[in-house]
Amino acid sequence: MLNLLTTDQIRATDSITLKNQLVSSSDLMERAANAFVTAFTQTFTNPDDSISVYCGTGNNGGDGLAIARLLKEQGYERISVRIARFNLGSSADFETNLKRLELTGITAAQIEKDADLPEEDSDILIDALLGSGLNRPLGYAFKNLIEYLNSLKKIIVSVDLPSGFTSEGIIDQNAIVIKADLVISFQLPKINFFFPESATAVKQFKYLSIGLDEEFIQSQPVSWKLTEPADILKIIKPRHQFSHKGTYGHALIIAGNTETMGAALLCADACLHSGSGLTTACIPEEGLYALNSRSPEIMAILRYKNKILNLEFGKYQAVAIGPGIGKTEDDYIFLHYVIKNCTSKLVLDADALNIIAGKPDLLKLLPNKTILTPHLKEFDRLFGEHTNWWDRINTARQNAAAYQIVIVLKNRYTFIVLPAGDVIINPTGNPAMAVGGMGDVLTGIITSFLAQGFKPEDAAIAACYLHGKTGDIIYEKSRMHCIPPRYIINRLPKTIGSFIG
Numbered sequence: 001m002l003n004l005l006t007t008d009q010i011r012a013t014d015s016i017t018l019k020n021q022l023v024s025s026s027d028l029m030e031r032a033a034n035a036f037v038t039a040f041t042q043t044f045t046n047p048d049d050s051i052s053v054y055c056g057t058g059n060n061g062g063d064g065l066a067i068a069r070l071l072k073e074q075g076y077e078r079i080s081v082r083i084a085r086f087n088l089g090s091s092a093d094f095e096t097n098l099k100r101l102e103l104t105g106i107t108a109a110q111i112e113k114d115a116d117l118p119e120e121d122s123d124i125l126i127d128a129l130l131g132s133g134l135n136r137p138l139g140y141a142f143k144n145l146i147e148y149l150n151s152l153k154k155i156i157v158s159v160d161l162p163s164g165f166t167s168e169g170i171i172d173q174n175a176i177v178i179k180a181d182l183v184i185s186f187q188l189p190k191i192n193f194f195f196p197e198s199a200t201a202v203k204q205f206k207y208l209s210i211g212l213d214e215e216f217i218q219s220q221p222v223s224w225k226l227t228e229p230a231d232i233l234k235i236i237k238p239r240h241q242f243s244h245k246g247t248y249g250h251a252l253i254i255a256g257n258t259e260t261m262g263a264a265l266l267c268a269d270a271c272l273h274s275g276s277g278l279t280t281a282c283i284p285e286e287g288l289y290a291l292n293s294r295s296p297e298i299m300a301i302l303r304y305k306n307k308i309l310n311l312e313f314g315k316y317q318a319v320a321i322g323p324g325i326g327k328t329e330d331d332y333i334f335l336h337y338v339i340k341n342c343t344s345k346l347v348l349d350a351d352a353l354n355i356i357a358g359k360p361d362l363l364k365l366l367p368n369k370t371i372l373t374p375h376l377k378e379f380d381r382l383f384g385e386h387t388n389w390w391d392r393i394n395t396a397r398q399n400a401a402a403y404q405i406v407i408v409l410k411n412r413y414t415f416i417v418l419p420a421g422d423v424i425i426n427p428t429g430n431p432a433m434a435v436g437g438m439g440d441v442l443t444g445i446i447t448s449f450l451a452q453g454f455k456p457e458d459a460a461i462a463a464c465y466l467h468g469k470t471g472d473i474i475y476e477k478s479r480m481h482c483i484p485p486r487y488i489i490n491r492l493p494k495t496i497g498s499f500i501g
Contacts, residue, residue: 001225001424004191007132007167009220013187017213026096028210029059032186033066035208036159039184040067041074044124044157050078052122054149055108056129056163057083057090063159064128065097065108072104081108082118084129086141113141117148124155127178129163132190138164143176150179158183161190162201170390171197179203187212191224194413194425195389223397226425227465229499235454235462236499248277249317249451252301253444254338260324261287263350263440266485267323269295270444273492274463276451280316282309305330311338318345318450322352323440332359339365345450345459346370349443350378357381363403369419369456373408373443397421406456408446410439414464418457426461428468432475437485442467445492470495 005013018025053068055061061083068081081101101108111118127149129142138146146164149156156178161167164177167190183193183205192198193205240247251271256264261283268281272295280299281291288300303309313319321338325331332355339346339362346367348356353374356362360382374382379392383399386392396407396417407417412431416424445467449459470491474483 001231002188002228003217003220003222004188004224004226004425005217005220005222006191009222010132010167010188013212013216013220016216017211020213020216021211025059026093029062029066029093029097031210032063032160033070035186035210036063036067036184037070037074039206039208040071040126040157041076043182047075048078049076049124050080050122051076051124051126052080052082052120053126054129054145055081055083055094056131057085057087057094058131058133059091059093060128060131060133060159060163062091062094062097063131064126065094065101067126067128067159068106069097069101069104072106078122079106080122081106082111083108084111084142084145086111086113086139111145117145120149120152120154122154124157125149125152127156127158127163127180129178131160132167134164134166138176146176146178156180156182160184160186161193165198165201166192168192168390170388171195173197173200177201182206184208186210188217189226194415196411197389223421224423224425226427227461232462232465232499235458236496238500245277248275249453250278250280250315251276251447251451252280252282252311252316252319252344253323253447254282254303254319254321255323255325255440256281256283256287257324257326258284258286260326261290262437263324265290265294266437266440266489267320267349267444267447268298269486270441270489270492271320271448271451272297272444273489274445274448274466274496275493276318276448279448282311303334309334311341313341313343316344316451317453318347318447320347320349320443320447322347322349323443325351327351327354327358331355336362336365339367342367345456347373347443347447347450349373349439353378353382363399363405366403366405368404369406370403371406371408371446371450371456371460373410373439373446375410375439379407379409393417393423397423406460408442408460408464410442414468416457416460416464424461426464426468428465429471430468430475432480432483433468433471433488435482435485438467438488441485441488466492466495466499 055064158180162178162180185207189207253268272279282301285302400417404419409415414426445463
């Protein structure tokens, strides 16, 4: 896992790095500038592009000055630098890099606090005005400049994070921030990059190592982590030569209704394609023909209206309930029966969550490590309305701890919230996957992994990653505008196989 650090922790990491590696802060700034220029020149490959670098007078501005110098050395001749002199002081590393810049022949223009803003005709703007050390509201001069730069409709690339944007905490949707087309961040992505409210400020981000003390980073007490491919390699295991279907567990999918059989078919088929040794779908009697036609490998238990089944839970290693089952009183009674009697690992999705939202006492009956997979609206129905994602994740952490459950809060970047309070962010997936049925597929994958013996935390982490990764592979190869969920299902076995060492 990649530890995601707060601003204070990054500042402490900088200090430890300077101490342990016996380097100066100016040397560390040079590393950061080199990393930025590497990423920038890989993206903007034309050295004839005209570039304006806007710098504050702190260390973020010092980064900008170093970047301008290095770009000039890389053959980008059309470089201009503008310094926002809105504060009385400047950092020592800013002054060091200003002197270095002057040796290249680039003369930095000064923007005074009450002066007219400069005309701008460059192709690309580099934003190095304000860094993560911002701890007070913007003054009017910075607000005016930022609004002006945004109004130019130029390509904007921000250094480390967009000026005015917060690294962590509630994102103020009314705040004046740079609207960056690309953010090139140092060492680690900022926590807030993964929140939906960041969309106006961060269209795309990259992060590159600048050699900060990795041992210290890993030693930090953190709640926020990012899944990496190495984590999946540790979770997914090869199949042994003398194994058999019983080795990989038996999953039960309770899903579908007369008009929602698609949810059951997608969920059960995803479970099958993710490696469950045996998959049984508990479906309404009207759905048997559809199930047999689509997935003859999947066994069926038929549900009849107003009849509680006597399910033999001991046969199953994992049970999922919810996709398309309905929200009637009969469905509530059946869900209550399943939750109370299930001895297997349990996954709740879709209508199961909507039922619980109306009958919250059911939360108290959930077995430890039950996995809930809500999307935004389902989550707020369960745990109350929220006006921002920072508070929403804090609520998820509180409830995951209170009920000892795993909450998979689905979004562009899915948040997997563990009972101990950790928040694991899934980096895979893309907007082409914003199609009905994707959540049913994810539930099927999670249930399959549980049946195969994965720990609930690992099942949720691996399922989210591989689900999104499959979508990324399909998108990268086809550039499809949207990806039907069945395409994900069909590609899943190959994606999972690629992570077996």
